Amino acid sequence: MNQYHSWQSWVQQMMNQMEQQQKMIEQLQKKIEQIQSIEHPPKTVIEKIEYKFDQLKIETLEGTLQIGLxxxxxxxxxxxxxxxxxxxxxxxxxxxxxxxxxxxxxxxxxxxxxxxxxxxxxxxxxxxxxxxxxxxxxxxxxxxxxxxxxxxxxxxxxxxxxxxxxxxxxxxxxxxxxxxxxxx
Structure with a gap:
């Protein structure tokens, strides 16, 4: 009976520890997402714009429009x-x-x-x-x-x-x- 009780308490202790670790992982993931959003601001993607710069076709345009210096x-x-x-x-x-x-x-x-x-x-x-x-x-x-x-x-x-x-x-x-x- 003593072993059963200690076994149950050990399992309960491990479950509590796993829950704490899972919460910590979720907090860290949120922090990582916040940091990444600050370092890499969202980009605007414009798709399929065709200009006739010597027959150059642009399928996807991302970032700032550059006039071609x-x-x-x-x-x-x-x-x-x-x-x-x-x-x-x-x-x-x-x-x-x-x-x-x-x-x-x-x-x-x-x-x-x-x-x-x-x-x-x-x-x-x-x-x-x-x-x-x-x-x-x-x-x-x-x-x-x-x-x-x-x-x-x-x-x-x-x-x-x-x-x-x-x-x-x-x-x-x-x-x-x-x-x-x-x-x-």
Whole structure:
């Protein structure tokens, strides 16, 4: 009888311990889910969007829309055009170059976009242009890092001019592919 009683109490003790462990596991799983949701915010997934960027078809689009900043191609007639600073002080550090690019996006690009649209008879709403500018501005740090990795020894003003040229070329390519927009 004594053994039976101790056996029963041992089983009861093990059951209690298992319940406590199960509760602890559930709490830990909840904490892990909370941490993962903070580190990886939910993504918006847009499926099956087709653009005619040289017949490129996109089946699934996730994350931020990138307008296609590419280093290839340029409308410049002379290599010297790339390095004309239009009377502005040249950046001495990568941080200054990034700051100058942010200013360029706010002050010069809207004027350039309006002129380009007028010259090519393209109808794009101001709201659409603002979204494009904001999207490109968000990409500037990554583009600076990309060019810095490509040319570690390049002076900041070179990177500034490369990205400046890339921005104009990419926006021009985008405008050339759209048929106008509905946000007018």
């Amino acid at each position: 590419t280093p290839n191609g340029s409308d410049l007639s002379e290599i010297g055009d790339l390095y004309s600073n239009q009377g502005k002080q040249l950046p001495q550090t990568d941080d200054q170059a990034l700051h100058f690019l942010q200013e360029y996006m706010v002050s010069d690009i809207p004027v350039w976009m309006n002129q380009y649209c007028r010259d090519h008879d393209i109808q794009v709403s101001e709201k659409h242009k603002e979204r494009m500018i904001e999207d490109v501005r968000k990409q500037l740090p990554q583009r600076m890092e990309y060019y810095r990795n490509q040319e570690p020894e390049a002076p900041p003003e070179t990177l500034f001019h490369q990205i400046q040229t890339e921005i104009q070329h990419s926006i021009a390519q985008y405008f050339d592919t759209i048929q106008g927009d509905e946000d007018r």
